[in-house]
Amino acid sequence: MESFSLILAIVVVTALAFDFTNGFHDTANAMATTISTGALKPKVAVAMSAVLNLVGAFLSIEVANTISKGLVDESGIQPEVIFAALVGAILWNLLTWLVGLPSSSSHALMGGLIGATIASAGLGAVHGDVLVTKVLIPAVAAPLVAGIAAMIATRLTYALGRNADDNTTSKGYRAGQIASAGLVSLAHGTNDAQKTMGIITLALVAGGSIAPDSDPPTWVILSAGVAIALGTYLGGWRIIRTMGKGLTDLQPQQGFAAQTSAATVILASSHLGFSLSTTHSVSGSVMGAGLGRKHGVVRWSTATRMFVAWGLTLPAAALVGALAEFVTSFGAWGTGLVAVFLVASSAAIWVVSRREVVDHTNVNDTEEPAGVVTTAIAAVTPPPVGHPAEDLAASVPAGQETPANSSSPSAVA
Template sequence: MDHITFLVAMVIVTALAFDFTNGFHDTANAMATSIATGALRPKVAVGISGVLNLAGAFLSTEVARTISGGIVDDSLVTPGMIFAGLVGAILWNLMTWLLGLPSSSSHALFGGLIGAVWVGAGRGGVHFDKVVEKILIPAVASPVVAGLAALAATYLAYRITARAPKDGVSKGFRTGQVASASLVSLAHGTNDAQKTMGVITLALISCGALGHDAGPPVWVVLTSGLAIATGTYLGGWRIIRTMGKGIVDIESPQGFAAESAATAVILTSANLGFALSTTQVCSGGILGAGVGRRLAEVRWSTAGRMALAWLVTLPAAAAVGAVAAGAVVHGGTLGTVLIAVAAVVIAAVIVLLSRRNPVHADNVNSAPTTSVRRSATAHAGA
């Protein structure tokens, strides 16, 4: 622990702050459909999700290794670059949360790191072949796979239960949703908590506290799991509203199909070391479930705004990370302090703006499309 300087400690704290925002930003991935169909009460849902996110953090470390020694050259990375990348990721997470847009926390993190390392270490500091292989290709393929699987499962669910009493079918699938949503939470902890583990491990490698290609220590796994679990428990109600009610009026068979498809895709990819966006996978599953039910109304305008956010996330976070890295790398301690203060001020402004139109457990299932559209319009006008 002698190698851990003040800047490295600051990086670790900032990484855990990102992990916290990842938790409340992505709670919707696991629990939005279960809350929307009434399978779970909102506060019970986020409580279950928080516990299972913590448990999932201990299942695998393959994704953490992809980040700590895969997409960037750990021999060229400094703690200051990592700090700058995390600032970009956190600010993008908070902005999309304010707008209720389920963008990718994962891609925000990757973008922030790529932009910061590119400015701080040059183009050679980023392994673009690994970025394409481990991030971009899975980003395109995973929501399509999840969507097709959910579409097929939804179609079969309605065909098989076509002659059964509707109330009985709904009750049965709501019970099934408790299990499927729990599995998504477990998968989310396995996939997303590892990203913060990877960042902290990268910081420890960069300062000499760990050797190259090292995996995350147990204390890193534990603190990352606790941070994402705490954020999950608080519930990102704005994004839960969008995913649960803003994309499609979802019924319990669709919710079960979407959650089951997402779980299969996320857990498989986590064990292969692919750092997927759980947001994109779960959104793809919900869209597929919407298309799979005859006469279901899919709100393609909301889906379009989400897709646009997906496209913009990585380059936007990279731009912020690059600007922050310029100040940190060239400005030294003063530059680091200025970036930290600026980030705290911007985050506080976003939180204050969110209080103008609060979304919480008691109103999460009401008037979703109106609030999303109003937020998007306000953002566009700004």
Template sequence: MVLTLLICVIVTALVFEYINGFHDSANAIATVVSTKVLTARAAVIYAGLLNIAGAFMGTHVASTIGRGIVSTESVTQGVILCALLSAIIWNLITWYYGIPSSSSHALIGGLMGATISKAGYHVVHFDGVTKKVLMPMVTSPLIGFGIGFLCMVLILWLCSRANPNTVNKYFKKLQLVSSGIMALSHGSNDAQKTMGIITLALVSYHTLDTFEVPYWVILGCAVTMGLGTMAGGWRIIRTMGSKMIKLKPVHGFAAETSAAAVILTASHFGIPVSTTHIISTSIMGVGSTRGIHALKWGIVGNIVMAWILTIPVCMVIAAVLYRILPV
């Protein structure tokens, strides 16, 4: 029975990883598709392959998810299963409405909610949650906005005397590079979260004595996320690529470069940031250089509301699932 539950957890984790891939595919390709630098199909394949490569860039974020959020002694296969199911439910809801919410925060909220439902609040590492989740949840989008704004201002200053058509031509080529780096950074952060969850399940089952991510887990999560990205979450791609603001290649390059810099830095320090939040606010920062009215604030408001709700809603869903499922 316990082995069956472990297998169920691993399969569900890979399902979450696949959904994470197509839910967050917009992070890497929304701008490059909206600016018509790549076709949609070419963009998702390009991003999917680089997502796979990015997943092999380290396991610092996986360690934070597996050891830094809740006490591992209080985690069971049932807790992990309910956490994954809550994140999947939230991802599908936000995908249906085309809202770019955070898969990372959905998973973290689910893990906290299910663990609290089982063992109480004392098992949550609130210091780690504050430093590695809540503070970055607030600061990383602001940093993404600021860097996006400054990057765009710098580009405008450097290209102020250049022919607009020439600028557009060069930045179409440069955006291929920036979107690739963005996809790589997405894989380096988001794929690791599921690695951490599967490894936590293996530790809970006593298959592993210490928290070290096995190579087969890295490979499985990398390939699954890449395939999910190749499937493409077109509803969210449309929201990020055109509904918030109309983008040109120069804007896409500035937004992707800014977001990738923030995400890769976070991955290096083991901080599970929301790649969705960062690329969204980088786009907002870049767009704001065209004036405050360039952004469609109704769409932005819906996105921010989803960000605020993700962790508490997933906590509640996971807690309820733990109470009603026979796990």
């Protein structure tokens, strides 16, 4: 019984760690445009987003229930499987953060879950049709819907506002951006904090400590909300820079149109029953706003890197999740090995990130990010030297290259 509750504790801690990475990964969604147009100071922006995420976490448990009661068969799930899934999702989140690319935390989580489930229970335990309808189609639809809406809105706001005086304009759009960014933060808290609640609940159900089909316990809601708020406050400055400055140059009008489009799409999708990823919606709306301004440009090289990351998210997280599940299936020492590997590679990614620090002081500096990305990838690829889990460390980067080489179907998705 003792080892049984130990694995549950490990799962809960790992889930909260994922929630934390989700927070700082997705700060960009709410605040990148607000920061890059100067509507809010960087620190103020992330603080506001953190508070609204925390509030949002307490507002609803609908999304948590979708995760804990739908995507995979609960009967085939062990706590170890969820742990392995989270390892895949966390590592993918950290890696994309290191290279400064926005990618969907929910796709990473679903990918990890799918990979770990396949490794543990075979292909049959994953609902393939749910995968297509809930993951692949939304990933294509979200940026298109948000992008087109933002593009038309940008055109319109420039046309209607061309005679307005500068002072009123700058004050007005500043307020508008803050309001729409606040809505996105709130919606993010209700959506994404709940994903962690759903995962922890799934683990508790799988471990037998609460009944199937239960709602998340209060302590789960509380800790998930705090973890995502802390992550948000820390701020994923690398991703904020890409989203706010890397994809296109945003003026306040565009920032407002983009953020309004993103907020509308996120709310409309979650309430009309066709859930779209926040990250994909915001990225799409930023690009749409870039295209909507006369002489506006979208840096397609950055956008292409981002699309590739989107395509790789699910398979890469699935592969790491599957490998982690394979190792944990050897028993307690396997689980320990994966835990050590997770901590060590997270630390390694953090150390690499310190070579080129991006924080609230230089988040709006534009520079060619290609060099950063290449060096970051080059620095990550070799496994940590002299590490106890060297076999596994070596196999993970190799594994992440496999989908890269055969990526045509997934990259399209």
